[in-house]
Amino acid sequence: MKQMKLMQGNEACVEGAIAAGCRFYAGYPITPSAEIAEGCAVRMPQVGGKFIQMEDEIASCAAAIGASAAGVKSMTATSGPGFSLKQENLGYACLTEIPFVLVDVQRAGPSTGLPTSPSQGDVMQARWGTHGDHPAIALSPSTVEECYTLCIKCFNLAEKYRTPVIFLMDEIVGHLRENVEIPEEGEFEIVNRTVPASPAEAGPAYACKNGSLIPEMAPFGHGQRYNVTGLIHAADGFPTNSTEIADAQVKRLVAKIEENLDDILAWEETDLEDAEVCILCYGGTARSAQSAVEALRAEGIRAGIFRPITLWPFPGKRLEEISRKVKKVLVAEHNNGQILLEAERVIKNNCRIDFIGKVDGTVITPDEIVRKVKEA
Amino acid sequence: MSKMEIRLAGTGGQGLITGTIILAEAGIFENKFVAQSQSYGPEARGGMCKGEVIISDEKIGFTKVTKPTFVMALSQPSFGKYCRDLDEDCFVLVDESIVIPEDWSHKNFLSLPILATAREKVGKMQTVNIVSVGAINKILNFSSEENIKKAVLMHVPKGTEELNLKALEEGARLVK
């Protein structure tokens, strides 16, 4: 029997992380993500895990990566300005291929902005925030239940692809309390990184075996005494200035995501079968769209929703297909047009593209979407 | 009842957010869909404060209260801010300490001694949110007595159970 519980989004994120096997959390207080740190402070020792409040955002990101290098699944969470500060070590984890989950409960910016007000302004930062070309996976939940289930998925993707995964929440779902059906253990998949069987069989630390794009990963203390560095490195883990290796390394990091899109991409389609209008939205905004579609359908307007669950990589191919069938795509997001750029990139002239965005710290209401859909 | 949109407003520290969480919890025990949210930041620490909860028979899309069906105001400023421009059939509950302005013509309302009940009958001002919950459930009648009790007990500090159950009962008794 599944249990139905009242849970807050941030709380569900903590429980999802624990269910995924996360046993280390490092963080720094900031709203609207503070409940994640508070939850982990209570829950981690209960499950034999560790919690530490670090001196700043940069240090929390570093500590999470350090713990993962030692073989323990780890997470850090932040919001707004903290996400900017995490970018340095996020890039380190991309290049060193150390998995961990970075939660960003977005708030309105730039800078200190509107603390605790809803926003989705960090979408492009999640893709391009850290310097240099790098892989990016970012998931966005629309319900409290997804704060739980998608957090597990974030850990699974991180472990499988040896890469940091960003859980891009927003204040709307982070602070929402609603019904959650907690899946039973065994009802969801748990992925763990592949660890070399023994130091003797390990081979070079960053060598990929059997055509895979993802090297195995031994935890510190395993016996394979390898080197981890944020410098471009060869398969043995040591720095190199070889242009060929640099090229191959950066391209492999990107390819391990791009060549596994079928496995990674996730989205949801609602009422699109006969739709003339497709609302493209994600995260908390999808809740407004859901009510808007109900209202529109009641009036006989055939609207539906395309909701990317993985914002990065972006399910552009599917959106392109949909854009051939509808008259217009309305992009709704709590920013000044970020996923809109992706929509424009993939839709081109297939159909009309409209946009509704908000940067004032308030939530897009269903009425506002309805009015926009009706606009000639 | 298909969908109730409830807003509780007052002063930070009155525990109204916990009040909405308790209503949401009871809603789940009654097999309803619920969505609870609240105001954050400095407001929740002593200034004006509001908590919202939607309780519905159907899945909830938009999670914020847009057309309240029930509003409670426990302070004059919150009355001023949240008790205007309401639908005719929205039920308004106010504390009897609130002065109703002459230009306010809303018919569907009740004024009850909520603060005084907490202070005098229960003997502890902190129970004002539970007195409110008692009154609200009596008015809206969406939860069984057993379930609302269960919800209250989940969200009050250890050692205060008896006091809060008394507050719940006194709150319900206010509604004739």
Added chain:
Amino acid sequence: MASKLIDEYFREDHLPHIWCAGCGHGILMRDVAQAVHNLGLDKDRVVLVSGIGCSSRAAGYMDFNTMHTTHGRALAFATGVKMARPELEVICIMGDGDASAIGGNHLIHAARRNIGITAIIFNNDIYGMTGGQYSPTTPYGEKGTTAPYGNIDRPFDIVKVAEAAGATYTARGTAYDAVRTTKLIEEGIRHKGFSVIECASICPTYYGRKNKKGSAVDMYRWQKENSVSVEKAKGMTEEELKGKLIVGEISRSEFPELTEQYQKIIEKVQGK
């Protein structure tokens, strides 16, 4: 003896190191290896974390679990490693820029928490990797490429900072005095809480040249002639100690180690 040490503790494929002729870092790196050897630690259980800069390259040369991190963040990464796996011996090698500038906050807070990490700072009073800019430990009045008219900042005394912040073991050694410095590092690793060993290195290429300190040999000679033991310093006036390096164990104090305290929380919460 030295060659045996190299065999055992260094990654010979990755030597020779990149440090300039005369640089003090090679000697200090050897001191670390010698200290680990003297303690008989299992290499598989040693994690060496470094930051960015000349000093940080030590991680790549030493045959432990090594992590060359981002500038200044070595202690923050190391904190994650140690919290996650307290049974591992975690050593941080940092430069003066790492430990006292960009990572100064991490040093202070690692000290405050008294986490069981050994912080070894190769202090050459200059940013060598980037070409000789002045650092927080560059002496007052001295020159760097970004202090062409002389440094007007007051230098940090890293040991004092660490002690004030709560480090339960602090010491200072020099590249010149390898025997003493090895002992101090050994003691630091053996110490249960957070230990800081500041190791005065030399940078003949940038600091030496910019400030007309002569050859590397001259700079080591200066270290030799200006080192004053903690014991001897006790009998000297502030005026007499000006410009001297006080070497030896500077402080030791008691406070519960962080990961042990956390383990107790786990046991309490789990009702064990």
